[in-house]
Amino acid sequence: MDKFTTLTGIAAPMPLVNIDTDMIIPKNFLKTIKRSGLGANLFDEMRFDREGNEIADFVLNQPQYRETQILIAGDNFGCGSSREHAPWAIADFGIKCIVSTSFADIFFNNCFKNGILPIVLPKEQVELLMKDAEKGANARMTVDLETQEITTSDGEVITFDVDSHRKHCLLNGLDDIGQTMEKAAAIDSFEATASAVRPWV
Template identity: 75%
Template sequence: MEKFEKITGVAAPLPMINVDTDMIIPKLFLKTIKRSGLGLNLFDEMRYDDDRNERPEFVLNQPAYRKAEVLVAGENFGCGSSREHAPWAIKDFGIRCVIAPSFADIFFNNCFKNGILPIALPKEQVDVLMKDAEKGENARMTIDLEKQEIITSDGEIFSFEVDSFKKHCLLEGLDDIGLTMKNVTSIDSFEAEASVSRPWV
């Protein structure tokens, strides 16, 4: 998993509440188990019309936000079904951080497991960040995980909380498999001893 330490990039404003996982990645794109390629269908029904033409009014179709690395959204982001494809699509598009007043629990945890930093802040602070994001590509926001700070394009700083274990995993680029592999020596030793003491297993 890609490490998350500090990013500085364009933030896209999505002032919508209750954005569910079907809006993030519609169910017809869940047939794949590949994590790549889903960015094309991120927010598919909002990004494209029935003829697969881009809707110019949607934020991620606008030139200023096509390479956004941060998404500033409304309350209860990621609600709905617990599809892991949702963070896969967000990450594949290039977004590394989502900021919102609140998140659905399963989506929130899935983000960390896929190299995305979800940050929950009071609504009044998110409103400030939303305004900053609306400035476009010239307004770049910095997310510093080590310091647990968000720095706006105007230099205003917001601190955020993050679970220490989840922070460690992001900083080190460790997903569940990576965490397991850190103990591979102990696992191999256990398996070797078990094969001797219980050869019938």
């Protein structure tokens, strides 16, 4: 998993509320167990018509938002089923940070496990960031995980909270396996001692 330290990028406004995981990645794309390739179908039913043509007015199809790395979203983002394919698709598209007033719990947890930083802010601050994102490609925001600050294109600074353990994992690029490997020396020591004490096991 890539480290998340400081991100400066284009933010896309998506003020819709209750965007569920089926809207993020429809069920017909869940046949794969690979994390790559799903970005092409992110928000598939909103991005494309039935013939597979882009829907021009969908935000991520607009030229200024095609390189979006930050998503400013409406309330209750990631609700619905617990599919981990949803953060897989978001990450594969290139989005590394999502800001909302609230997230569904399972989706929120899955984001951290896949290198995505979900940030919860009060409604007033999300609306401020939404307006900033509406400026388009010239409105680049900076998200600094170390200092826990978002800086708007106008230089306004908004602080955010994040769990200290999750922050450590993102800063160091540690998923569940990576966290285990951090303790490799202790595990090896335990196994050596256990083998000496109980050689018959």
